[in-house]
Amino acid sequence: MLELAVKLSLEVTMTKKHYKNLSLTFLFIILWTVYVFFDYFTETEGFIKLTLFFDYYTAVIINCILAVIAIILRFTRFRKKDTEIFKDNFFYIFPAFASLFLIVVWFIYLLVTKQIISETLFCLEPACLIINSNLIFGTFILGDIYGVKLLKPNL
Secondary structure, X not given: OOOOOOEEEEOXXXXXXXXXXXXXXXXXXXXXXXXXXXXHXXXXXXXXXXXXXXXXXXXXXXXXXXXXXXXXXHHHOOOOOOHHHHHOOHHHHHHHHHHXXXXXXXXXXXXXXXXXXXXXXXXXXXXXXXXXXXHHHHHHHHHHHHOEEEEOXXX
């Protein structure tokens, strides 16, 4: 008897290079967090909270640019060949986890300030659109790296 034609299987090939690049990604995220922490608490003049916002927003913009470049490279240069090598690349792993981190920081901010998350997600202001695009790019790259693939059994 024939089984179902499609099985779900998690096909992730983790290499030492992947874990090394993942560790470097988390190291850079921690360093950025420490920089923002000390930049915020050593600011004595001017708009202290505005400095924190500009640090965050600059990181979001830079991460969106890196994610767009990574996605474009993924679909143009590395479409068929060297796909697994590109998925282990630092410049493909970093935007995914950095955007995940930045979105978690954004949601924590929304919860602490008691803002409605659904209104912020569907907002059409430029700041919200860039932050939401960061969520979309990060989710897409993470899904591409660790996603579930459909496999057809050999009949």
